[in-house]
Amino acid sequence: MTPIANPVLELTRALIKRRSLTPDDAGCCELIAERLRGLGFTLEYIDAGGVTNLWATRGCGAPMLILAGHTDVVPTGPLEDWDSDPFEPTIRNGLLYGRGAADMKSGLAAMVCAAERFLARREPRGTLAFLITSDEEGAARHGTRHAVEVLRSRGIRPHYAIVGEATAAARLGDRIVIGRRGSLGCNLRVLGRQGHVAYPDKADNPIHRLAPALAELVATRWDEGNAHFPPTSFQISNLHSGTGANNVIPGHADLIFNFRFCTESTAEDLKTRVTEILNRHGLRYEADWWLSGEPFLTRDGELIQAAQASIADITGQTPTLFTGGGTSDARFLAAWGAQTVEIGPVNDSIHKVNEHVAIADLMPLSMIYERILDRLL
Incomplete structure (x- = not known):
């Protein structure tokens, strides 16, 4: 055939x-x-x-x-x-x-x-x-x-x-x-001061500083979505800090997170809200944002x-x-x-x-x- x-x-x-x-x-x-x-x-x-x-x-x-x-x-x-x-x-x-x-x-x-x-x-x-x-x-x-x-x-x-x-x-x-959905990401570096774990008064632990802000970011309801989209999602993909030693307070903590956001939010609004949370928690930080798409x-x-x-x-x-x-x-x-x-x-x-x-x-x-x-x- x-x-x-x-x-x-x-x-x-x-x-x-x-x-x-x-x-x-x-x-x-x-x-x-x-x-x-x-x-x-x-x-x-x-x-x-x-x-x-x-x-x-x-x-x-x-x-x-x-x-x-x-x-x-x-x-x-x-x-x-x-x-x-x-x-x-x-x-x-x-x-x-x-x-x-x-x-x-x-x-x-x-x-x-x-x-x-x-x-x-x-x-x-x-x-x-x-x-x-x-x-x-x-x-x-x-x-x-x-x-x-x-x-x-x-x-x-x-x-x-x-x-x-x-x-x-x-x-x-x-x-x-x-x-x-749109995609908005950020490389966030929270700054601290390295030191010995036995002398925490001489250091500034960025992990400790980040933790309360991170808890608020995770718990925040960014929007309610709509008939076509679920609510905007905030997800952490990477979190790293430390030198590998068990007696060193690190000098910085690095976090990568991403928003998959719906038409109820804008990239600028999400950036503004994240920045407000970080500032309110008194963090010293560097933020590198990228927008993959609206x-x-x-x-x-x-x-x-x-x-x-x-x-x-x-x-x-x-x-x-x-x-x-x-x-x-x-x-x-x-x-x-x-x-x-x-x-x-x-x-x-x-x-x-x-x-x-x-x-x-x-x-x-x-x-x-x-x-x-x-x-x-």
Whole structure:
């Protein structure tokens, strides 16, 4: 029996073979660019800082719909823990294994193949665009963030954006990501004065000074959340102090903490409230803050409705609207003004050893994207 052709599978396999460890694109964008060039897309690379950013457009005018994603992948971890080479796509029991199989080379392949089928039937009513980066899994400074700044400066304003992140929980199409929490972190160093534990009057223990403030930070209710988001979360990821000796009061204590915050709070408000607590407890400290992304929420509108209807067409189910998980490049697209959603394969294996995607989900995922294009363009 002749096997049924699956162009999404073949392109996914070709992308997995490229060792695109963040921020190295390893030729993935050029592979995609060749496919898009053949479809009549105008191609441009908006590279910066060693990062590859592909911007491709077909058609003109409004509405503009962007299909977005990333080619970079996280490190594999110990190779001996994998059942097969993570950069040699391998099929076992109906699953395609390889680093990036789910996050998110299959999503990119499904988008490209959807565009090919869509454009073989009709011209877009408006502009179909791709924005693909190799800097999503890393610092995310020179990837989508940079490309959006450049395109925004030209007066380009998209209407819709679909990010192909792995978003399904148990079955393809069971949920759509319509928003994400923001991420605000801080490296905090509490200053003291080193000394001998037998002479505490000659020292200033930063651990003792930090403890009451830390207890208040942990106990604080930062906001109540809302219908779309849980309350803002404060979490400590690292706490370190001391020289290793049992008779030395340390000179400083280092703390790393993170807020995953909802649309009820802002980064500046959280900084202000933390600073007030630290100052009230009389701490001497140095704080190095970083903001990975602001929260965003896409409210009900044409894109969500088109996505829900398209998923129902292909899978027969009504997806849950979801705002959990970590951050993604969708935050930059939403801030650009686009209605933004994330739709992709099941995410159970992402960033894990033996990452995989169900082969049976590849064509249906591509068909979902195609139906959305039909509805909006």
